Amino acid sequence: MFDGLKDKLSGFREDVEESTEAEEAPPEADASTESDATDEPNASAADPAEGADRAEAESDDDAGSDDEPSTFQRAKAFATGRIIIEEEDLEEPLWNLEMALLESDVEMSVAEQILDSVRESMLGESRKQVDTTGELVEAALHDALVDVIAVGQFDFEERIAEADKPVTIVFTGVNGVGKTTSIAKLSEWLADRGYSSVLANGDTYRAGANEQIREHADRLGRDLISHDQGGDPAAVIYDGVEYAEANDVDVVLGDTAGRLHTSDDLMAQLEKIDRVVDPDMTIFVDEAVAGQDAVNRAKEFNDAAAIDGAILTKADADSSGGAAISVAYVTGKPILFLGTGQGYDDLALFDPEALVESLLDEE
Numbered sequence: 001m002f003d004g005l006k007d008k009l010s011g012f013r014e015d016v017e018e019s020t021e022a023e024e025a026p027p028e029a030d031a032s033t034e035s036d037a038t039d040e041p042n043a044s045a046a047d048p049a050e051g052a053d054r055a056e057a058e059s060d061d062d063a064g065s066d067d068e069p070s071t072f073q074r075a076k077a078f079a080t081g082r083i084i085i086e087e088e089d090l091e092e093p094l095w096n097l098e099m100a101l102l103e104s105d106v107e108m109s110v111a112e113q114i115l116d117s118v119r120e121s122m123l124g125e126s127r128k129q130v131d132t133t134g135e136l137v138e139a140a141l142h143d144a145l146v147d148v149i150a151v152g153q154f155d156f157e158e159r160i161a162e163a164d165k166p167v168t169i170v171f172t173g174v175n176g177v178g179k180t181t182s183i184a185k186l187s188e189w190l191a192d193r194g195y196s197s198v199l200a201n202g203d204t205y206r207a208g209a210n211e212q213i214r215e216h217a218d219r220l221g222r223d224l225i226s227h228d229q230g231g232d233p234a235a236v237i238y239d240g241v242e243y244a245e246a247n248d249v250d251v252v253l254g255d256t257a258g259r260l261h262t263s264d265d266l267m268a269q270l271e272k273i274d275r276v277v278d279p280d281m282t283i284f285v286d287e288a289v290a291g292q293d294a295v296n297r298a299k300e301f302n303d304a305a306a307i308d309g310a311i312l313t314k315a316d317a318d319s320s321g322g323a324a325i326s327v328a329y330v331t332g333k334p335i336l337f338l339g340t341g342q343g344y345d346d347l348a349l350f351d352p353e354a355l356v357e358s359l360l361d362e363e
């Protein structure tokens with residue numbers, strides 16, 4: 001999952017390391033000093049006291065030699081924890097990072113935000129003492145990514161636990177992105193946590209929609225509320241809520257027809273569902289593999305129908321990760337789950353911190 005993006009982030013770390021190491025190696029150094037500077041550029045930083053001792057020793061040993069001041073100054077800089085990263089060291093790596101993010105389908109404003117915050121934390125006044133340049137880069141990237149990915153994040157399970165029952169959740173998005181499958185998966189996810197659910201098929205538009213969702217309901221042993229094709233979707237979901245109230249069911253999962261935000265009729269249907277049922281949550285479903293298209297649709301659906309969160313399906317088949325990075329920042333609404341396969345258990349609660357850690361993991 002997201003392997004392409006992972007490689008590109010790792011490329012940024014290497015770029016910065018390369019450009020700072022090149023700068024740190026003193027051009028006039030003799031062979032042994034050169035090897036200190038290039039093979040173990042940060043050995044002194046890992047242990048400032050040792051760095052200072054070495055500096056003093058070198059200063060005594062080499063008294064009078066030409067390279068003495070630069071070796072001493074560098075060791076002293078390490079000893080005081082100063083990280084020698086200048087604006088020019090970052091220029092090219094940041095440019096490469098921007099290109100890499102855009103190639104990975106990260107939305108432009110999101111890429112810019114990530115760049116700004118990486119630049120700010122790496123060139124800021126109060127530079128922290130860190131062991132290596134790689135760690136400085138990793139910390140900067142970590143914070144920049146979490147900041148954009150975790151926008152609006154809330155604890156979905158807690159929301160379900162605390163809400164009055166039944167909790168009504170309506171799913172929306174374009175055709176064929178995995179809405180119905182995600183509903184079935186979420187029903188299973190809820191069952192694993194002790195919550196009962198009923199499915200309501202508000203997709204009265206598409207021929208075959210009832211059969212498709214019934215297959216899932218039968219396989220999972222869930223009840224399904226459906227009307228004939230052409231019926232009123234709001235009425236189906238309303239019936240789902242009544243059924244849940246009468247039968248002590250915790251959650252109503254309402255499917256809707258796949259639609260484009262530009263389809264006035266279908267968008268009017270969503271508004272009617274909102275009016276008639278007043279759902280607790282509207283979840284936008286799209287494919288991670290759709291990249292920028294998914295990000296744009298998330299924004300357009302949110303503008304048109306105020307979503308509460310998103311599920312990104314087919315993350316298992318997505319190498320770029322751009323949609324996963326961008327959706328929350330662009331909509332202000334969190335990604336709640338990732339679909340990670342075709343099985344009913346292939347639904348993972350979205351955890352920004354864990355995602356960023358896996359993206360930056362060197363393994």
Ligand SMILES: Nc1nc2c(ncn2[C@@H]2O[C@H](COP(=O)(O)OP(=O)(O)OP(=O)(O)O)[C@@H](O)[C@H]2O)c(=O)[nH]1
Pocket residue numbers: 174175176177178179180181182203209257258312313314315316317338339340341342346
């Ligand atoms: N690999 C993978 N496939 C998925 C995932 N989620 C859904 N799919 C597959 O995507 C296809 C479409 O899923 P559906 O649930 O039928 O899509 P839908 O959005 O309900 O489609 P409509 O009802 O036509 O709007 C199916 O073959 C699913 O098995 C996922 O997370 N990973």
